[in-house]
Amino acid sequence: MKKKTFYITTPIYYPSDKLHIGHSYCTVATDVMARYKRMRGFDVMFLTGTDEHGQKIEEKAAAAGVTPQEYVDNIVAGIKKLWQLMNISNDRFVRTTDDYHVESVQKIFKELYDRGEIYKGSYKGKYCTPCESFWTESQLVNGKCPDCGRDVKDAEEEAYFFRLSKYADRLMKFYYEENPTFIEPVSRLNEMVNNFIKPGLEDLCVSRTTFTWGIPVTFDPGHIVYVWVDALSNYITALGYGNEKYHDYEKYWPADVHFVGKEITRFHTIIWPAMLMALELPLPKKVFGHGWLLLEGGKMSKSKGNVVDPVVLCERYGVDAIRYFLLREFPFGSDGVFSNEALITRINADLANDLGNLVSRTLSMGERYFGQLVPQDRRFITPDEQLVAMLDNVREQYSNLMETFTFQSALAEVFKVISRANKYIDETEPWVLGKNSDETDRLAAVIYNLLETIRICATLLVPFMPDACNKIFAQLGCPADECGYEKAIYYANTGYCINKKENLFPRIDLKKELELLEQHKAEKTAKAAPVAPPPCNKTSEEPKVEGVISIDDFMSVKLIVAKIADCVPVPKSDKLLQLALDDGSGKSRQVVSGIHAWYEPEALIGKKVAIVANLKPAKLRGVMSEGMILATDIGDAARVLFIDDAIPCGARIR
RNA sequence: GGCGGCUUAGCUCAGUUGGCUAGAGCAUUCGGUUCAUACCCGAAGUGUCAUAGGUUCAAAUCCUAUAGCCGCUACCA
Numbered sequence: 001m002k003k004k005t006f007y008i009t010t011p012i013y014y015p016s017d018k019l020h021i022g023h024s025y026c027t028v029a030t031d032v033m034a035r036y037k038r039m040r041g042f043d044v045m046f047l048t049g050t051d052e053h054g055q056k057i058e059e060k061a062a063a064a065g066v067t068p069q070e071y072v073d074n075i076v077a078g079i080k081k082l083w084q085l086m087n088i089s090n091d092r093f094v095r096t097t098d099d100y101h102v103e104s105v106q107k108i109f110k111e112l113y114d115r116g117e118i119y120k121g122s123y124k125g126k127y128c129t130p131c132e133s134f135w136t137e138s139q140l141v142n143g144k145c146p147d148c149g150r151d152v153k154d155a156e157e158e159a160y161f162f163r164l165s166k167y168a169d170r171l172m173k174f175y176y177e178e179n180p181t182f183i184e185p186v187s188r189l190n191e192m193v194n195n196f197i198k199p200g201l202e203d204l205c206v207s208r209t210t211f212t213w214g215i216p217v218t219f220d221p222g223h224i225v226y227v228w229v230d231a232l233s234n235y236i237t238a239l240g241y242g243n244e245k246y247h248d249y250e251k252y253w254p255a256d257v258h259f260v261g262k263e264i265t266r267f268h269t270i271i272w273p274a275m276l277m278a279l280e281l282p283l284p285k286k287v288f289g290h291g292w293l294l295l296e297g298g299k300m301s302k303s304k305g306n307v308v309d310p311v312v313l314c315e316r317y318g319v320d321a322i323r324y325f326l327l328r329e330f331p332f333g334s335d336g337v338f339s340n341e342a343l344i345t346r347i348n349a350d351l352a353n354d355l356g357n358l359v360s361r362t363l364s365m366g367e368r369y370f371g372q373l374v375p376q377d378r379r380f381i382t383p384d385e386q387l388v389a390m391l392d393n394v395r396e397q398y399s400n401l402m403e404t405f406t407f408q409s410a411l412a413e414v415f416k417v418i419s420r421a422n423k424y425i426d427e428t429e430p431w432v433l434g435k436n437s438d439e440t441d442r443l444a445a446v447i448y449n450l451l452e453t454i455r456i457c458a459t460l461l462v463p464f465m466p467d468a469c470n471k472i473f474a475q476l477g478c479p480a481d482e483c484g485y486e487k488a489i490y491y492a493n494t495g496y497c498i499n500k501k502e503n504l505f506p507r508i509d510l511k512k513e514l515e516l517l518e519q520h521k522a523e524k525t526a527k528a529a530p531v532a533p534p535p536c537n538k539t540s541e542e543p544k545v546e547g548v549i550s551i552d553d554f555m556s557v558k559l560i561v562a563k564i565a566d567c568v569p570v571p572k573s574d575k576l577l578q579l580a581l582d583d584g585s586g587k588s589r590q591v592v593s594g595i596h597a598w599y600e601p602e603a604l605i606g607k608k609v610a611i612v613a614n615l616k617p618a619k620l621r622g623v624m625s626e627g628m629i630l631a632t633d634i635g636d637a638a639r640v641l642f643i644d645d646a647i648p649c650g651a652r653i654r
Numbered sequence: 655g656g657c658g659g660c661u662u663a664g665c666u667c668a669g670u671u672g673g674c675u676a677g678a679g680c681a682u683u684c685g686g687u688u689c690a691u692a693c694c695c696g697a698a699g700u701g702u703c704a705u706a707g708g709u710u711c712a713a714a715u716c717c718u719a720u721a722g723c724c725g726c727u728a729c730c731a
Binding site for chain 1 (some may be wrong): 668729
């Protein structure tokens with residue numbers, strides 16, 4: 001009989017930098033699920049990989065003075081090493097620079113084009129003639145070419161578009177009728193529908209000519225396949241769709257679940273299904289958007305310099321402890337706050353005190369009273385029943401929760417049993433039984449029950465902590481290959497051969513360890529400082545007072561005086577005004593402001609206002625805005641803060 | 655601005671379709687035990703279940719409003 005298959009994926013990670021604990025979180029969760037399904041007898045395909053193309057990689061490589069390929073090879077080697085360290089059991093690792101992937105993507109792109117799902121259109125933007133470069137509005141710096149700073153002119157560029165818009169109805173039908181559990185958690189479904197589907201989907205630009213590091217469009221030189229088709233299709237190219245490298249597309253597709261970060265659920269629940277519809281291929285069964293690991297300061301990000309390095313943690317506390325912590329501490333669908341203190345507290349309480357200590361005390365009593373072998377002559381009595389009842393039920397409770405990716409609760413069920421076993425020792429007092437030779441058969445039963453508890457729990461914990469559990473099996477004297485899921489019930493094993501070794505999870509000195517980690521972090525940021533331009537994290541060591549900022553924080557906002565030289569409404573907009581400002585620089589500054597409801601252009605021209613001069617430029621309704629006019633709200637109305645005409649344009653406000 | 659979500663013990667959170675004195679873990683205090691990794695077991699708790707109304711025999715659980723926080727998004731900038 002053929003085994004049932006289970007295909008599970010992580011996102012393919014972008015190798016522009018080293019990965020942090022957040023990436024580990026997703027990959028460990030996927031690994032646990034893959035191991036669990038293998039344990040349940042499934043033929044599992046577990047895929048992870050890297051998304052290696054794009055402009056950012058191209059730039060990073062140039063900055064590092066290497067080719068893009070050299071750059072990604074280096075980073076990817078580190079990623080593979082990390083997964084090895086973290087005991088990730090992926091069956092395949094796809095790189096978007098792999099030949100077979102490139103070949104498949106080119107075929108898919110052509111196929112979509114031939115089917116009329118991709119059409120050639122034009123993409124409006126700006127062109128810098130001297131640089132021969134095409135830029136989008138958002139790439140311009142102060143409306144000028146970001147390379148040379150010269151003026152740019154309107155231009156249209158050819159690009160390919162995918163007919164995403166025509167799939168809105170089919171997607172809605174798919175979400176609500178064909179596969180109501182496609183998107184999880186469900187709150188994400190609402191976001192997708194309300195924010196994207198209902199307002200109307202737009203066709204998607206799927207090619208670029210602004211960079212070269214990517215997969216060329218075979219039938220149109222100069223065009224590069226943009227990330228959507230390139231990256232998303234990894235889930236099928238890695239099974240051999242459109243290539244001869246692998247041959248198990250038929251076997252594993254459609255995927256049982258894509259685990260993705262919540263920030264990319266949109267791509268996986270709208271664009272990816274639409275692409276597959278266009279190709280007339282089956283859709284994945286489920287997309288699960290998991291939460292983020294936050295730090296006390298907020299989101300983890302390289303620019304904040306607050307990333308947590310999984311390698312350091314694994315080396316210090318062991319891979320299994322980290323894997324356990326990640327899935328025990330945080331509900332998989334929501335965000336969680338990561339802290340070293342929570343990590344160590346969790347390891348001590350659950351792994352050292354409860355599980356590790358249970359193994360330790362059970363085995364040393366077993367050895368003390370019986371040597372290695374627990375006598376077969378055992379007297380079971382009524383007080384055993386509570387523990388045994390839990391052993392009879394835990395496997396099912398656990399698997400019900402695992403099937404819905406509720407790892408946190410699945411682990412909690414197992415640890416309830418571990419706790420009960422510790423209590424059982426207190427109740428039965430084996431050390432008293434051990435003093436009375438008439439009680440040997442009773443003592444044998446107690447020790448046996450404890451060994452059964454440990455064996456069953458360890459079996460269920462294997463997906464989370466493979467190494468530690470195998471060590472437990474070794475110390476129990478029952479071969480790991482005889483500790484499968486089907487044996488995770490009471491009385492499935494009757495003989496034990498105790499062989500106690502060193503403790504599984506040493507207790508950690510919380511205070512000492514926190515100091516060490518802090519020190520480690522300080523050294524690291526000190527080392528990193530010369531490389532990275534000192535960004536906004538310079539005050540991170542100072543105690544932060546809530547609601548209070550430093551003078552430096554304030555001075556980072558550049559407020560200046562400017563005169564409104566001209567003002568017109570933004571076309572097709574009812575709230576926006578487009579202002580031409582004299583900011584004293586000699587050049588005109590364009591700012592868009594949402595105040596048309598309260599001010600007519602004529603009322604503003606000639607007035608002086610305060611503006612934020614160093615605000616990141618943004619495009620509003622297609623018009624560039626290089627700053628912000630200061631205003632205040634009175635009730636529902638906005639009032640602009642006008643400045644005394646005697647103050648010159650460009651004057652700094654502080 | 656729109657849509658969605660959250661607000662429960664000092665901390666982190668559970669609380670199924672409204673129903674017995676609102677729970678768990680961690681931390682705290684006290685007691686027990688000694689097999690064990692200064693561990694384990696037991697006990698004690700503290701809660702205006704964000705605020706104000708409403709529906710109901712009965713609401714943490716449903717409805718309305720308000721406040722704070724968060725997510726996505728936008729003609730915020």
